Each structure stands twice: as structure tokens, then as C-alpha cells.
Amino acid sequence: MAGLSVPSPFLLTLALLLLLFLLIYISPLNQNHLTLHFSPSSTTALSPTLTYPQTSHKTQAQVSPASSPAEAESFLDSPPFSISTDNPSSHIPLSRNIKKRSKTEKIEEDLARARAAIRNAIRLQNYTSDREETYIPSGCVYRNAYAFHQEGEKPMVHCGPMSYIYSIEGQFIDEMERGDSPFLAQRPDEAHAFFLPISITKIVDVFYRLDPWHFPMLPIFTDYVNVVASKYPYWNRSSGADHFMISCHDWAPEVIKEDREYFKNFIRVLCNANTSEGFIPTRDVSLPEYNLKGHPLYTLGPPRLGQSPRHRNILAFFAGAAHGDIRSLLFEHWKQKDNEIQVYENLPKKKNYHKLLGESKFCLCPSGSEVASPRVVEAMYQECVPVIISDYYTLPFSDVLDWSKFAVFIPPRRIPELKTILKGISERRYLTLQKRVKQVARHFELNRPAKPFDVIHMVLHSVWLRRMNIRLPQNDY
Known part of the structure; x- marks a missing residue:
């Protein structure tokens, strides 16, 4: 009768190791092999900041100053295809098998999270602020394309x-x-x-x-x-x-x-x-x-000639064509009639337009035949406090910028009181306004290629x- 061969110690050790790995794999403590859940890289409430649209990378950025909660929330009213912000997960699963998620659902999941984060920040008044300025209560990071x-x-x-x-x-x-x-x-x-x-x-x-x-x-x-x-x-x-x-x-x-x-x-x-x-x-x-x-001199914006507040010796300045009722009223009361309120229809050739903006405390921005005027942007480039004289004008980016924090508003009917109103602004108030203009000016810069x-x-x-x-x-x- 032939004798049984005894396995070598090496083969026994190898068999035991294989058995051990098999037991670990099938153990109920290990669930990794059973389910794969998708965790989308989506909009999440990380900080009360706004992030600007980019596709190649993500950037968090503050937009200052902020709109009021009521104004910010007005942009979340429900239009024809509405997102329910009370419980966005009720109709858009936040964790779902990748194969079952459509391309449209992926986009809507990101937007639903962003919308819910903004609403939540508004409700909680979760602002980033200091004693003098406030930021939009966004509370979200987003991707955009x-x-x-x-x-x-x-x-x-x-x-x-x-x-x-x-x-x-x-x-x-x-x-x-x-x-x-x-x-x-x-x-x-x-x-x-x-x-x-x-x-x-x-x-x-x-x-x-x-x-x-x-x-x-x-x-x-x-x-x-x-x-x-x-x-x-x-x-x-x-x-x-x-x-x-x-x-x-x-x-x-x-x-x-x-x-x-x-x-x-x-x-x-x-x-x-x-x-x-x-x-x-x-x-x-x-x-x-x-x-x-x-x-022959293509430019992306005017030269920056803004002076420091203590070197701004002109109270208010405007130069531009006479069209529209508001400018007609402005010229009637102030055209070349006051050294502190300098208003021109035709600026003398020896005077530099942007230099005068940079030497002025307030830059007048009256509507012409239409509500918009490039003087708003020009004031920003020279860090001059804009004075908005207009009716029915929705100012740029007023969904996130509170213009009352860095601009002065004068109704057209009060143009005759222009000097009294501007003189009534204290030096402390003016310095606060001018400081904030410097902060928001970058949002009005035109760059090619665009910059954050x-x-x-x-x-x-x-x-x-x-x-x-x-x-x-x-x-x-």
C-alpha cells in the first residue's frame, strides 16, 4: 500500500493564507463589494460666498456688498419649471446609482443644492460681514458651463x-x-x-x-x-x-x-x-x-487716474451730450454755473475727462435718452462715488450688489437740490462710500481673457x- 504524501510547510502556509483572505472577503463586516453609491461633486454649503462660473476649475469668491435677504430671495420665486427648495431631495435623489442618472438630472442636482443653500443662508442670515460691509448670503459653491x-x-x-x-x-x-x-x-x-x-x-x-x-x-x-x-x-x-x-x-x-x-x-x-x-x-x-x-488705440477701459480722497477737490462732475429729459434738467440748473458742481455739455479740449473724474468726490450718472450710461463704469474705474440720477433703471448686478452701500441716489425731480444733498453727506459717510467703490470696482473691469x-x-x-x-x-x- 502506497504511503500518503505529506504537503510541504510552504504549501500549507499558502493554503491557510488563501483561506484567510476568502473569509475576510465574505465577512458581513466588509460591505464594499456589495454596493457602490454615487456621491456627486455638486454644490454644497461650505461658506457664505459666491463662486463665479467656470468649467475648467472651481473658484470661491466674495461679491460685496450684499443685497438684502428679501431682494436675494426674490430671485428664488417659482417660475414655470420650479425647484422645490423646501425639500429638494424629495424629487431629486442626492445619492443614486450612476447608471440611472440622466444628464439632465446631474445638472438639476447641482442647481437644486445651490438653490437650497442660498435659501438656507437667507433664512439663517448667514452673512460674512464686518462692521461696515455685508456680503451676499450665498453659502454655496457651484460649477457652471x-x-x-x-x-x-x-x-x-x-x-x-x-x-x-x-x-x-x-x-x-x-x-x-x-x-x-x-x-x-x-x-x-x-x-x-x-x-x-x-x-x-x-x-x-x-x-x-x-x-x-x-x-x-x-x-x-x-x-x-x-x-x-x-x-x-x-x-x-x-x-x-x-x-x-x-x-x-x-x-x-x-x-x-x-x-x-x-x-x-x-x-x-x-x-x-x-x-x-x-x-x-x-x-x-x-x-x-x-x-x-x-x-487706432483699442482699449478695454479708461486709464486709472483716481486720486486719494484728500486730493479730490471737485465735489461733483459730469460731461456729456444733452439728450433726454433728465440731462436737460441737469443742464438747466448746473451747466457751467458752479465751480463745485462741474457740469459740461462740451468739455473744453484742454481738460482731461478721466482726470476730472479722478479728482471728483462724486461722479454724476444721469440717464440720457435711455436709462444706461457708461459713466457708471467710468466712475468705478476712477474710484469715484457714482450719483445715480434715473427713473426705472435696474442697476447692474443689483441681485448681489447693494448699491445703497456705495452709491448715492437722487431722484430727477431733486436735481435743483443737488449741491445741498451732496454737501449734506458727512466726510465719514463719504469715505465709507468711496472705500466700498474701491471694493466693488473689480466687478466692473473688462478683461480679455476674462479674469475671476x-x-x-x-x-x-x-x-x-x-x-x-x-x-x-x-x-x-
Whole structure:
């Protein structure tokens, strides 16, 4: 009878080790092999700050000063596709198997978290502040991405004016369309909002001179939107609520005139932000107006000539054309009548416009034929306290900036009292206002390429706030 072979110690040790690993693997204490839960990198309440739209990286940034809780909460009212902020997890699971989550759901989860975080910060009055300034109660970090539609040809689409009074329109279009823009989504189904790069100014330039009596601005714009809506699913799924245009032309608000129902959810980013002419602050976005130099000295903004407060010897300054009732009243009472309130219709050639702004304590910003004026931006560049003299004007970024903290408001009817009102502002109050102007000035800077905190980021952040107010149907496009 053959003897049984005895396994070597090495083989016994190896078998025991394999058995041990098998027992550990099937142990009920180890659950890693049973379930894989998805934890999305989404908007979470980390700190009371605002983060500006970027896709290639995330940046936290404060926007100062803050709006009031009531004003901030007004941007969270429920429009057609609403997000329930009382319990967002009731309809959008925050932890779900990756395979079951559609692309639309991924976007809506991020936006729902951001919306809930803002509402929570407002309720808790969770502000970042010191004794003199307050910040928006955002309490969220967000990711944002935009897509622009390729349809259309130059000159009316994909380009715009790069200089003079409507220049922000072309600068924004060009920034969004440059190949390495950090704002663009890699795929359209990853975008939070869609940009229509059609230029109202270019349409006017091309067609108005040909036939001013049968000017086809409205049909051209509507036809472009119809092409986009028929070729892609994105316009129709939201009734245009996640689409936006940008224009600084005076006539731009008219683009929805022929079919207001069709465009009732469409976001218009406009310099002419006049509430008496149909501008809706909770849906539309107010755009700062720039007057950039053209050929041969192209610039992105005026020279910075602002003096320190103790070297500002002019109480108030304005120079500009005489158009509109408000400026007519201003010229009637103050045009070249006072050394402290310096008001000019035609500035003498020997005087430097931006130097005078930099030597003034207050810069007068009266509306002209339309509500917007580049003097608001020019005052910011020279760190001069803006004096807003206007009716029905929704100021840029007033959804997050409390203009009362760094500007002075004078109703047009009180223009005769201009000097009395400004003289009545104490030196301490003026220094506080001027300090805050220096803080918010960076939000009005135009940079190419765009930089964090600047005007292009601010515009896209305003669009994002309005995009948060809708909830798309849960379909996977």
C-alpha cells in the first residue's frame, strides 16, 4: 500500500493564507463589494460666498456688498419649471446609482443644492460681514458651463461691436466664442444655459441703412431662434428659459415684441434695463455699458487716474451730450454755473475727462435718452462715488450688489437740490462710500481673457441665478 504524501510547510502556509483572505472577503463586516453609491461633486454649503462660473476649475469668491435677504430671495420665486427648495431631495435623489442618472438630472442636482443653500443662508442670515460691509448670503459653491449655438453667419451672428458705446456686446460674444474659453461646456447636454451669439447692433448696422422704413430686426431675430429650436431639443424643453442673449443696443429690448408669449421665459442681458419698457429684473439681466476706444488705440477701459480722497477737490462732475429729459434738467440748473458742481455739455479740449473724474468726490450718472450710461463704469474705474440720477433703471448686478452701500441716489425731480444733498453727506459717510467703490470696482473691469470677479464673470453669474429658478423635465437629451 502506497504511503500518503505529506504537503510541504510552504504549501500549507499558502493554503491557510488563501483561506484567510476568502473569509475576510465574505465577512458581513466588509460591505464594499456589495454596493457602490454615487456621491456627486455638486454644490454644497461650505461658506457664505459666491463662486463665479467656470468649467475648467472651481473658484470661491466674495461679491460685496450684499443685497438684502428679501431682494436675494426674490430671485428664488417659482417660475414655470420650479425647484422645490423646501425639500429638494424629495424629487431629486442626492445619492443614486450612476447608471440611472440622466444628464439632465446631474445638472438639476447641482442647481437644486445651490438653490437650497442660498435659501438656507437667507433664512439663517448667514452673512460674512464686518462692521461696515455685508456680503451676499450665498453659502454655496457651484460649477457652471455654457454652450453657444453655431448657427448663423457673420456679420450678424458670432461677432459684434468691439469699441465705442455698444462695445460690451461684441466683447462678450468674442470672449464666449474663443476656442479656449473656460466658460464653455464640453458637450451641449452638459451646459446649464445656452448663449445665442446674435448681435442686435450688427443687424441694425446691416439693414437699417438699407431700408429704415421696413426694418426687419424682429423677424431676423425670431427666425434665428426658430432655427435653433427646430435643430436642437434645448429651447423647446424649457420654452427658452435656459437661453440668453446679450446686447447693449438701445433697441435690443424690442426683440420679443412680436411674440411675447414665445419669449416669456427667455433671458435678455441688456444695457437698456428699463422696467417701464418691459425689463423684468427677476428674468432679465442688467448689463453695464462701456465706451471703449476704437482704431487706432483699442482699449478695454479708461486709464486709472483716481486720486486719494484728500486730493479730490471737485465735489461733483459730469460731461456729456444733452439728450433726454433728465440731462436737460441737469443742464438747466448746473451747466457751467458752479465751480463745485462741474457740469459740461462740451468739455473744453484742454481738460482731461478721466482726470476730472479722478479728482471728483462724486461722479454724476444721469440717464440720457435711455436709462444706461457708461459713466457708471467710468466712475468705478476712477474710484469715484457714482450719483445715480434715473427713473426705472435696474442697476447692474443689483441681485448681489447693494448699491445703497456705495452709491448715492437722487431722484430727477431733486436735481435743483443737488449741491445741498451732496454737501449734506458727512466726510465719514463719504469715505465709507468711496472705500466700498474701491471694493466693488473689480466687478466692473473688462478683461480679455476674462479674469475671476470681473464683469464677464458677473454677467454669467447673474444668468446662473436666473437659470436656478427653473427646473427642466427629467428627460435625458
